[in-house]
Amino acid sequence: MTAQRETAPPAPRRSRALWLDVLARTCRSRRGQVGLALVIPIMLIALLGPFVAPKSPTAFVGLPYAGPSSEAWLGTDGIGRDVLSRVLWGGREILALAVLATVIGIVVGTALGTTAGYVKGALDEAIMRTLDVALAFPQIILALLLVSIIGPELWLVCLAVAAIHAPQVARVARAATLRTVEQDHVKYAEAFGIPRRRVILGEVVPNIISPVMVETGLRLTYSIAIIASLSFLGFGLQPPSADWGLMVNENRIGIQQNPWPVVTPIVLIAILTVGVNMFSDAVARSALGIEAPIAPPSMSGSDDALGGAEHVATEVPAS
Amino acid sequence: MTPEPVLSVERLVIEVPRTGARVVDDVSLTVGPGEVLGLAGESGCGKTTLSLALLGYTRRGLAASSGRIRVGDRSLLEMDEDALEHERGSLVTYVPQDPASALNPALRVGTQLEEVISFHRRNEDRAGRRVLVTKVLEDVGLPTTRSLLESYPHQLSGGQQQRIAIAMAIVNRPRLIVMDEPTTGLDVTTQARVLQTIRDVCREHGGGVVYVTHDLAVVSSLAIRVAVMYAGRLAEVGPADQVLQRPAHPYVHGLLQAVPDIEGRRELTGIPGQAPDPGRRLEQCLFAPRCPLAVEECRQAIPPPVAVGEGHRAWCIRVAEQAGARVAAGPGVAPREVAAEGSGALLAIDDLDAGYGSRPVLHGISLSIPIGASLALVGESGSGKTTLARCIAGLHTGYTGTISLAGAQLARAARARPAAAREAIQYVFQNPYSSLNPRRSIEQSIAQPLHYTEEHPDRAEIDRRVSRALDSVSLSAAVRRRFPHELSGGQRQRVAIARALIVEPRLLVCDEVTSALDVSVQAVVIELLDELRRRRGLSMLFVTHNLALVHSVADEIAVIEEGRILERGPVERVLARPTSEATRALVANVPRLAPVASGAG
Numbered sequence: 001m002t003a004q005r006e007t008a009p010p011a012p013r014r015s016r017a018l019w020l021d022v023l024a025r026t027c028r029s030r031r032g033q034v035g036l037a038l039v040i041p042i043m044l045i046a047l048l049g050p051f052v053a054p055k056s057p058t059a060f061v062g063l064p065y066a067g068p069s070s071e072a073w074l075g076t077d078g079i080g081r082d083v084l085s086r087v088l089w090g091g092r093e094i095l096a097l098a099v100l101a102t103v104i105g106i107v108v109g110t111a112l113g114t115t116a117g118y119v120k121g122a123l124d125e126a127i128m129r130t131l132d133v134a135l136a137f138p139q140i141i142l143a144l145l146l147v148s149i150i151g152p153e154l155w156l157v158c159l160a161v162a163a164i165h166a167p168q169v170a171r172v173a174r175a176a177t178l179r180t181v182e183q184d185h186v187k188y189a190e191a192f193g194i195p196r197r198r199v200i201l202g203e204v205v206p207n208i209i210s211p212v213m214v215e216t217g218l219r220l221t222y223s224i225a226i227i228a229s230l231s232f233l234g235f236g237l238q239p240p241s242a243d244w245g246l247m248v249n250e251n252r253i254g255i256q257q258n259p260w261p262v263v264t265p266i267v268l269i270a271i272l273t274v275g276v277n278m279f280s281d282a283v284a285r286s287a288l289g290i291e292a293p294i295a296p297p298s299m300s301g302s303d304d305a306l307g308g309a310e311h312v313a314t315e316v317p318a319s
Numbered sequence: 320m321t322p323e324p325v326l327s328v329e330r331l332v333i334e335v336p337r338t339g340a341r342v343v344d345d346v347s348l349t350v351g352p353g354e355v356l357g358l359a360g361e362s363g364c365g366k367t368t369l370s371l372a373l374l375g376y377t378r379r380g381l382a383a384s385s386g387r388i389r390v391g392d393r394s395l396l397e398m399d400e401d402a403l404e405h406e407r408g409s410l411v412t413y414v415p416q417d418p419a420s421a422l423n424p425a426l427r428v429g430t431q432l433e434e435v436i437s438f439h440r441r442n443e444d445r446a447g448r449r450v451l452v453t454k455v456l457e458d459v460g461l462p463t464t465r466s467l468l469e470s471y472p473h474q475l476s477g478g479q480q481q482r483i484a485i486a487m488a489i490v491n492r493p494r495l496i497v498m499d500e501p502t503t504g505l506d507v508t509t510q511a512r513v514l515q516t517i518r519d520v521c522r523e524h525g526g527g528v529v530y531v532t533h534d535l536a537v538v539s540s541l542a543i544r545v546a547v548m549y550a551g552r553l554a555e556v557g558p559a560d561q562v563l564q565r566p567a568h569p570y571v572h573g574l575l576q577a578v579p580d581i582e583g584r585r586e587l588t589g590i591p592g593q594a595p596d597p598g599r600r601l602e603q604c605l606f607a608p609r610c611p612l613a614v615e616e617c618r619q620a621i622p623p624p625v626a627v628g629e630g631h632r633a634w635c636i637r638v639a640e641q642a643g644a645r646v647a648a649g650p651g652v653a654p655r656e657v658a659a660e661g662s663g664a665l666l667a668i669d670d671l672d673a674g675y676g677s678r679p680v681l682h683g684i685s686l687s688i689p690i691g692a693s694l695a696l697v698g699e700s701g702s703g704k705t706t707l708a709r710c711i712a713g714l715h716t717g718y719t720g721t722i723s724l725a726g727a728q729l730a731r732a733a734r735a736r737p738a739a740a741r742e743a744i745q746y747v748f749q750n751p752y753s754s755l756n757p758r759r760s761i762e763q764s765i766a767q768p769l770h771y772t773e774e775h776p777d778r779a780e781i782d783r784r785v786s787r788a789l790d791s792v793s794l795s796a797a798v799r800r801r802f803p804h805e806l807s808g809g810q811r812q813r814v815a816i817a818r819a820l821i822v823e824p825r826l827l828v829c830d831e832v833t834s835a836l837d838v839s840v841q842a843v844v845i846e847l848l849d850e851l852r853r854r855r856g857l858s859m860l861f862v863t864h865n866l867a868l869v870h871s872v873a874d875e876i877a878v879i880e881e882g883r884i885l886e887r888g889p890v891e892r893v894l895a896r897p898t899s900e901a902t903r904a905l906v907a908n909v910p911r912l913a914p915v916a917s918g919a920g
Contacts, residue, residue: 018758184754185764188818191712193734193741194771202767206758 019209025286032282038275042268046091055082057089057242065257074260077251083261090242090265094231095272097154098223101161105223106216108162109169114200114208116170117177128174131167139164140226147235157236161226165219172215176208183207210287217280221273228269244269325527326350326373326495331386333368333377342368342381344551345621350495350544352525355518357542357559359532361574361837362808363594365551370497370531374411375403391494409439412488414501418480422472428483429468435487455490458516459483485513492524499531514541533837535578536867536911539563544630547571550595550605552621557631567625567633569613569641570606577842579867581894581909587871589843593807604635612637663725665690665858666711666744666826671720673703673710673882680706681718681882688826693852693859695873695890697866697905703882705749708830708862712746724826738773745819749831751811755803755818762799765789765818772822788817792847809840813847820851826858827851833868845871866894866909878902 026032055061055072058081062069066076074083112131116124134142143160150156180186181204189199230236231245239246244265251261326349333343343365350356360366368381375395377383388395390411395403407413415421423431429452436448443451456463459482472480481501488496496517517528532538538545539559546556547568555568566572573590580587592609595601604610607617616636624632627642635641664687673681680703688694698704709715711722713733722729724743730736748754755764765788766781776784789796792813803811812832819827829848833841849872852859861872869876869890876894877887878901885899897903 183756184748184750185756187714188746188748188754189767191714191733191741191746192768192771193713193736193738194767198771203756207756209758 018206019213022210022213022283022287026279026282029282029286031278031285035275035277035279035282038271039279042091042272042275043095045088045268046095049088049091053085053088055085057081057086058240059085065251065254067258068260074264075258077247077258077261078254083247083258083264086242086247086261087244087264087268090244090247091268093154093237093241094224094227094244094269097158097161097227097236098220101158101227102165102216102220102223104158104162105165105219106169106212109166109215110173110205110208110212112166113170113173113175114177114204117174118181118196118200118204124174127170131170134163134167140229143226143230144233144235147230152235152238154237157227157230161223161230164226165222169212169215169219172211173208176211177204180204180207214280214284214287217276217283221277221280224269224273224276322352322525324349324351325354325391325525326529327387327389328369328373329387329389331369331372331383331388333365333372333381333383335380336382336384337380342551343372346386346548346553348546348553348556350527350529352527353518353522354544355521355528355530355542357530357532357538357545358548359535359538359545360548360554361533361594361839363550364548366531366533366548367499369548370499370529371413373495373497373529374407374413376407405439408435408493409491410493411495411497412491412493414484414488414496414498416499416501418477418484418501419472421484422480424472427469427471428475432468432483432487432490435490439491451490455486458489458520459486459513460516461486482513485517489517489520492520492526494524494526496521496526496528497531498528500533500537535563535574535838536909539911547574552605553624553634554606555631555633555635557628557633561628561631565642567627567631567638567641568606568635569610569637571633572641573609573611574839577839579838579842579845579865579871581867581870581906581911587842587845589841589846590839591843593809593840606635610637612640663690664688665692665725666860667721667723667726668707668711669721669723671707671710671718671722673706673715673718673720675706675717679882681710684720684879684882684884686877686884686887688858688860690825691852691856691858692875693861693873695861695863695869695876696879697863697869697876698879699864699905702879704862704864704879705830707879708746708828708860711826711860712744712828713741714746738771742768742772742822743825744828745822745824745826746828747812747815747819747830747832750835751808751815752803752835754815755811757803759802760799761801761803761806761814764803764814765821768818768822784821788821791820791851792817807840808836809843812836812840812844816844816847816851820855824857826860828860828862830862831864832861834863834865841868848872866905869894878905 027036060080061072061082062076062080064076064078064080066072066080068075072082072084074087077083077086112127116127143157143164146160146163147156186199186203189203194202227236228245231243232249234246234249237243237246239250247265248262251258255262328346328348331343331346332341334341346369348356358366358370368378371377372383373388373390373395375388375398383396386396390406393406393410395406395411398406422428426434432452432455433448436443436451452468453463456467461467461479461482467475472483475483485501488498498517520526521528530538530542542559544557545559545562547554547562547570549570555562555566555571557567562571563575566575570590573588576588577590590609595605595608602621603619604613604617604622607613610617614637622634622636624634625636625638626632627638667687669685671681671684672679684707686694696704696707706715710718713729713731713736716731718731724740727740729740733741759767762785765785769776769781769784785799786796789798794810794813794817798806798810798814803814806814812835827848832848833844836844845868848859848861851857859872861869863869873890875888876890878885878893878899880901885901886893886897893902894906897906
């Protein structure tokens, strides 16, 4: 039985892409499952809600601030529209904008951070000091400033939120890049004269994917919070569109007559934020767990006293 | 017949409780008073786990599930954490491999020494502690001046730091000292002195030493008895001279064959295959798959210990067959033909000065490597040898002077060189764990350079060349889809060599390519490089600190120290009759597999 195993090392276990492994492991963790259990229903509400909404979000169906009834399960809002239908309609933009803003922020931030960390020198200084200046502004105020100057456009909200994220992401990506570029496979690529862009894409980015994934989850949480705040303040979707943040603003004066148009969106946003945060935390943990056995062991010929410890501890159970 | 042993380990099993995988499997050992036991084995064999268990410590995720460890009259595995804390540092002490991380960088070394004393001897007053500190510093050959005691660890040299760590280990006169290759960083005279001190301390107080190492040559110079581990189990235990001269276990025999010899008396031979995964539990001899003497019986049951002499046991049923074989003096390495002068230089370095920023590293280096020749660049760490290699590869651009390849001067940065020049010079890195991108499969890594060559080969061509490259480094096609972390260190290094070969280079720059590998694997890689060189007519620059390897890979040697070439010449001549003091010291520094009769004294 050992004869045929002798030539071949242990059967491949982790031949998938790293990010898939991290996700698979996250979904197996308790924390990740709870996070998903919170996020998925909200996502379904936001995405499928419009198809199942009993009424049009802009139709008047009753008196203002009417309580829940068989006609309108969550009552009506300040101008007599069905709250349930508006809730079902109002999650799309917030979710789409949050995801889009996060993706843009991550891509731009990673590009800036890896470039700065790989090229080093003056360009590094220029990029990072500029980002430091951006970081010095309070983030939400920065977004408010932009939106109030140019106007409440959705693309602008999206870009403003992305711009808030980019500097933070860049810092994370740069730190991870600085570690990676010390690896000899990067030096090999340089010695072979492989173009810098290809070195960044081929050697650096795949190796900083875990910290970037962790950052993505975190940024998504912030995106949701910021975008909800912006639309609460009236800089997102404009009336009469349905939007969770906007609903809270529109209906807060009637909270005593019918609390549902305020409470429902708040609860949904809260659950979404907590769920995404838990999930991203689980991603962080599994990324760390996966990273450990791959990390290069010490350079010395013998296994060092404690450094090698994690290897045995983590590698053996996995096999 | 013997006095009460200082250390006795009985049938110790250390395993991962969750899976039952055994990292240390059924190990029994004793160390008598005044005895030094060399615990040898390659990485992953469990020697470090075992040595830490002697302090009553197991790493997170591991547990000693059965067996006993007794030091003096105390049974360590039955103690709780508080009791152990008290015993560590007085009954059992530990000298770690890396002194820089063993000492607290924020405390003066004098304070740290006194701390060790006051923790274990509470009734000692300040003056008494001072006396002890002075005494122990003399023991380890350090000056007893105030300025030393008041320095912080970073102000001391590596050797001094190591001696402080040893002083901390012996100051309380422990019964057992566990040392994890602690003298590797010291020069020979200090090493000898420290080892003598340790032996003296042992004898005076009837203590014992367990000396953990992967280097059998070191064992031969100091240990009275040797225990060799393989894959978590003991392979052979016995008096050092017997084990090293007449190994009874085929693994130990193979290991000895793989130790490079500076006199070049033996051809270097590695052990094929690789050690099984740590913790694989098989009811058979774990070495059988790699063993030249294995028979069907070896695969049926775990071999029992077989006595082969006074206090000499081997866990092998084939000891009788092995007994005939000695560590052969062999035909020795045939003297190499030095490439004829007329063949012209492939690489010529002329008056090269290099540095990092304002710090100069290399001064006036002029070297040439003839076509098909192999030059070993030997020097201690910090001598500038890697910097020179990087200048050649175009990785370090801060130099003046010229480097030319086949007569054409090379640009400083690799990217500024023509593609042909970049392909002609291939660099193999020291650490195979970091020279392969962990996110690329082996196939992708080897094929990577082909995508950037002038010819732009198509898929089928790439495929064919990858196969050929894998073939030439004797790796099976099965590794193609694997990822680096699924391969052993030796296999990874072969992949790195295959990646270098795929572009048909003319010069291979090997930067300490075997220093991260175990001896048996090192021998395999060295054999491979030498064969490639002969078959393909490659020129090689072999950068190393290990003079013992030079015989097997190079025909010429250049000794570099503090950025200057001290001497250069044919290997035989330089090693036999070094002209400079530094070379003599380097030659003397090499641990040798020598008879150990003197070690017992």
